[in-house]
Amino acid sequence: MQIVRRLPLLIMALAACLAGQLSAQPKILNVGNGAEPQDLDPQVITGVPEHHLMIALNEGLIGMAKDGAHTEGALAERWTISEDGRVYTFFLRKEAKWSNGDPLTAHDFVRSYQRLLTATLAADYSYMLFVVKGAEDYLRGKLADFSQTGFQALDDHTLEITLSKRTPFFINSLTHYSWYPVHIPTIEKHGGLKRKGSPWTRPENIVTNGPFRLKEWIPNKIITVERNPHYWDAKTVLLDGINFFPIELTDTEERMFRAGQLDITNEIPPAKIAVYQKRSPELIKIDPYCGVYFYRINVTRKPLDDKRVRKALALAIDRELLVKMVSRGGQLPAYSIVPPGVADYTPKYRLEGTVEDAKRLLAEAGYPNGKGFPRVELLYNTLETHRALAEAIQQMWKKNLGVEIGLVNQEWKVYLDSQKMSNFQIQRAGWIGDYVDPHVFLDLWETGNRNNNTLWGNPKYDALLEKSLDAKDDEERYAIYQEMEGILIDELPVLPIYFYTRPRLQSTRLINYRTTFLDNYPWKYVDLKQ
Amino acid sequence: MLRFLFNRALQSVIALWVIVTLTFFMVRFVPGGPFTAEKAVTPEIEANLKAHYGLDKPMHVQYLSYLGKVLQGDLGPSFKYASRTVNEIIGEKFPTSVQLGLCSLAVALSIGVPLGVLAAVKRNTWADYLASTVGMLGISIPTFVVGPLAVLFFAIHLGWFNASGWFEPRDRVLPSLVLGFAYAAPILRLTRGGMLEVLGQDFIRTARAKGASETRVVLKHGLRGGLLPVISFLGPATAGILTGSFVIESIFQIPGVGREFVSSATNRDYTLVLGTVILYASLIMALNLLSDVVNVWLNPKLRLET
Numbered sequence: 001m002q003i004v005r006r007l008p009l010l011i012m013a014l015a016a017c018l019a020g021q022l023s024a025q026p027k028i029l030n031v032g033n034g035a036e037p038q039d040l041d042p043q044v045i046t047g048v049p050e051h052h053l054m055i056a057l058n059e060g061l062i063g064m065a066k067d068g069a070h071t072e073g074a075l076a077e078r079w080t081i082s083e084d085g086r087v088y089t090f091f092l093r094k095e096a097k098w099s100n101g102d103p104l105t106a107h108d109f110v111r112s113y114q115r116l117l118t119a120t121l122a123a124d125y126s127y128m129l130f131v132v133k134g135a136e137d138y139l140r141g142k143l144a145d146f147s148q149t150g151f152q153a154l155d156d157h158t159l160e161i162t163l164s165k166r167t168p169f170f171i172n173s174l175t176h177y178s179w180y181p182v183h184i185p186t187i188e189k190h191g192g193l194k195r196k197g198s199p200w201t202r203p204e205n206i207v208t209n210g211p212f213r214l215k216e217w218i219p220n221k222i223i224t225v226e227r228n229p230h231y232w233d234a235k236t237v238l239l240d241g242i243n244f245f246p247i248e249l250t251d252t253e254e255r256m257f258r259a260g261q262l263d264i265t266n267e268i269p270p271a272k273i274a275v276y277q278k279r280s281p282e283l284i285k286i287d288p289y290c291g292v293y294f295y296r297i298n299v300t301r302k303p304l305d306d307k308r309v310r311k312a313l314a315l316a317i318d319r320e321l322l323v324k325m326v327s328r329g330g331q332l333p334a335y336s337i338v339p340p341g342v343a344d345y346t347p348k349y350r351l352e353g354t355v356e357d358a359k360r361l362l363a364e365a366g367y368p369n370g371k372g373f374p375r376v377e378l379l380y381n382t383l384e385t386h387r388a389l390a391e392a393i394q395q396m397w398k399k400n401l402g403v404e405i406g407l408v409n410q411e412w413k414v415y416l417d418s419q420k421m422s423n424f425q426i427q428r429a430g431w432i433g434d435y436v437d438p439h440v441f442l443d444l445w446e447t448g449n450r451n452n453n454t455l456w457g458n459p460k461y462d463a464l465l466e467k468s469l470d471a472k473d474d475e476e477r478y479a480i481y482q483e484m485e486g487i488l489i490d491e492l493p494v495l496p497i498y499f500y501t502r503p504r505l506q507s508t509r510l511i512n513y514r515t516t517f518l519d520n521y522p523w524k525y526v527d528l529k530q
Numbered sequence: 531m532l533r534f535l536f537n538r539a540l541q542s543v544i545a546l547w548v549i550v551t552l553t554f555f556m557v558r559f560v561p562g563g564p565f566t567a568e569k570a571v572t573p574e575i576e577a578n579l580k581a582h583y584g585l586d587k588p589m590h591v592q593y594l595s596y597l598g599k600v601l602q603g604d605l606g607p608s609f610k611y612a613s614r615t616v617n618e619i620i621g622e623k624f625p626t627s628v629q630l631g632l633c634s635l636a637v638a639l640s641i642g643v644p645l646g647v648l649a650a651v652k653r654n655t656w657a658d659y660l661a662s663t664v665g666m667l668g669i670s671i672p673t674f675v676v677g678p679l680a681v682l683f684f685a686i687h688l689g690w691f692n693a694s695g696w697f698e699p700r701d702r703v704l705p706s707l708v709l710g711f712a713y714a715a716p717i718l719r720l721t722r723g724g725m726l727e728v729l730g731q732d733f734i735r736t737a738r739a740k741g742a743s744e745t746r747v748v749l750k751h752g753l754r755g756g757l758l759p760v761i762s763f764l765g766p767a768t769a770g771i772l773t774g775s776f777v778i779e780s781i782f783q784i785p786g787v788g789r790e791f792v793s794s795a796t797n798r799d800y801t802l803v804l805g806t807v808i809l810y811a812s813l814i815m816a817l818n819l820l821s822d823v824v825n826v827w828l829n830p831k832l833r834l835e836t
Contacts, residue, residue: 036611038610038611038612039611039612039613041612041613044612046567046569119574119575119578120578120581120582121578122575122576122578122579122582123575124567124569124571124575126572126575127571127572139572139574140574196579196582196612197607197612197613197614198613199613200613201613202613218622218785219611219614219619219622219623219785220623220785220789220790221695221696221783221785222697245695245783247694247783248780249780249781251678251781252693252694252780252781252782252783255678255681255682255685255686255693255694256692256693256694256695256783258686258693259681259685259686259689259692259693259694261692261693261694261695411562411796412562412796413560413561413562413563413566413796413797413798414560414561414562415562416562416566416567416568417561417562417566418561419568420566420570450570450571450572451569451570
């Protein structure tokens with residue numbers, strides 16, 4: 001009888017125990033992360049999958065804010081900018097620490113930047129630091145004394161960076177992982193500062209400074225990170241850990257998501273987008289991505305050396321139809337070079353004209369209805385979506401202009417080799433910003449830029465680019481960029497096709513997760529429903 | 531027998547040297563190098579990268595230096611994964627491929643051999659047609675079709691397994707079944723063919739005439755000769771199965787050598803390409819040798835020839 005009377009009490013105690021157990025379940029997020037990372041050294045890596053890991057493991061002076069649209073101080077509590085816009089003084093958080101408990105100081109930044117600019121390290125992204133006084137000269141061996149560069153630790157918590165020019169997008173560029181500090185004593189212990197590729201990034205050795213620390217790294221299987229108790233803002237971190245799965249096949253990733261093994265996918269197979277939009281719209285997210293898909297033209301090859309031909313080709317493409325029927329990932333048709341919404345910049349000049357205009361331009365160039373148009377080939381790398389787009393555009397050119405364009409498919413590295421040597425007539429290409437600023441999309445087309453590859457150049461364009469760095473404010477700078485885009489749209493060394501999006505699957509358990517324009521949302525704000 | 535083994539070992543070493551040499555020069559003549567990337571790097575960086583990996587030296591110097599290192603068991607650093615060596619990568623991945631391979635081999639043999647024997651013994655009956663149909667299905671439906679279908683049904687629809695991954699023991703089941711089924715089909719056909727040939731021979735008739743039971747005739751007298759084609763096939767097949775299958779490893783997200791074998795070529799990771807080729811070639815040679823030895827042991831005619 002006594003037991004019966006006490007039953008509700010027992011049930012309540014049991015429920016409390018169970019609830020306690022449930023709430024004690026660690027919150028682990030499972031993320032599909034694309035390719036296996038090259039490494040976890042922020043000064044050696046170059047890719048997007050690595051970027052997702054870097055923002056979990058490391059932090060720089062500036063980071064992305066919770067809204068995903070703006071930057072905010074990360075290790076830098078605040079900063080000042082000199083009147084001439086060249087000297088930035090960063091005041092570091094005194095509580096900032098490395099994951100082994102060591103204090104994080106301004107000297108760590110200076111020594112890290114010295115390492116990145118060490119020629120023997122051969123870091124691809126060392127050029128990101130070239131905006132700083134003396135940085136390029138140090139890398140090229142013209143300056144031997146690093147203290148003569150623009151990197152100075154004024155004291156343990158004050159870092160001064162002097163730029164060679166005003167560079168208004170400097171703060172935005174600091175979100176890139178090339179600007180993150182690295183733990184120098186650990187690197188010295190495991191192979192030294194001058195050597196590329198050493199075991200300092202192994203779980204048993206690595207020391208980082210981000211919201212999470214590395215727990216496990218089994219190549220091609222899993223990378224697990226856990227809370228970093230020494231992180232200065234540890235109280236904001238909501239997850240107990242993240243499992244990053246390197247999955248290259250989007251179909252495999254989608255199946256893992258359906259089986260509940262993943263909370264976020266890196267991509268989604270294009271053929272499945274419409275299915276999810278119809279059946280489970282709550283699971284699919286399509287966000288803008290800071291990049292442009294375009295066709296690069298070698299302007300030295302006939303008949304593409306004539307800008308009327310290039311414009312005719314550009315106007316004969318039905319971009320609305322392409323994004324709706326071929327790419328099908330919610331991409332935006334591109335009529336300019338800079339994606340809309342990049343740092344509040346709005347392109348003024350747009351590619352405008354009808355198919356009739358295209359026909360007229362082609363006739364003016366000497367090819368009425370495509371008659372006498374020489375053999376031209378369009379090069380793309382092996383991927384189903386590139387092939388489908390190329391075939392659709394080939395048909396549009398044939399139907400609208402009467403010109404026959406041949407399609408050439410090359411394996412990725414062979415294709416890159418052709419690009420590097422400008423060994424093509426028309427080539428499909430894409431460009432994703434390293435930081436959010438129109439400059440990223442416009443400095444590419446400077447005469448002789450190693451990423452230009454169109455062999456196009458315009459002295460007026462180059463002069464404007466130079467002038468843009470000295471602009472007093474964004475208004476003046478953007479006006480210059482608009483003028484530059486006007487030149488690009490007039491001469492069309494590249495034909496813009498669409499602006500990228502980032503379609504992916506997301507579990508409804510996710511809280512606070514959104515993609516940023518560069519797809520590097522800070523993991524510390526993300527939470528998971530239990 | 532010893533002379534046979536010695537000759538085969540010598541042939542293998544020479545063949546391996548030819549394979550390594552051809553691969554070494556072929557990968558270097560393919561357009562696009564390990565550091566060819568979408569974003570161009572400065573000439574200084576490119577030069578330093580080449581110097582770091584010794585690619586700035588004349589080709590013959592690179593070749594001799596590589597051979598020297600290989601003879602000492604050092605397969606060099608990976609060009610793609612900056613902090614890892616090829617020895618480490620193969621050392622990490624090969625055990626996984628062996629696990630997958632052995633499970634798949636067990637599946638392949640346990641389906642292929644009994645069904646092949648059954649098909650031969652019950653020739654031109656429904657059992658033969660059924661077994662042959664299974665064989666045809668296994669050969670004609672590729673693993674990239676069977677794999678996802680198996681995941682959709684057993685993992686997503688029934689929820690018995692994870693869709694992909696290599697974490698729990700049950701994660702071995704689906705990939706082993708799919709890969710094993712693909713190899714079971716040729717084993718079934720070879721067993722059937724071999725058994726039919728043997729069961730029609732005089733010594734089988736003699737055994738039957740002496741009153742041996744059908745089970746004894748088939749399993750003792752028939753199998754010994756009937757499995758010879760299967761054993762010849764098992765040499766290269768086991769090497770293939772042990773070094774993994776790129777398709778299976780990608781579909782099921784398995785960290786094995788198969789994925790490295792293919793991705794190293796697309797990444798132009800010269801040392802990793804060579805490392806996986808050496809592993810693959812050595813395995814093929816060793817297992818072919820083993821299957822030859824077993825063949826000689828099983829077949830008295832071959833024993834006389836050696």
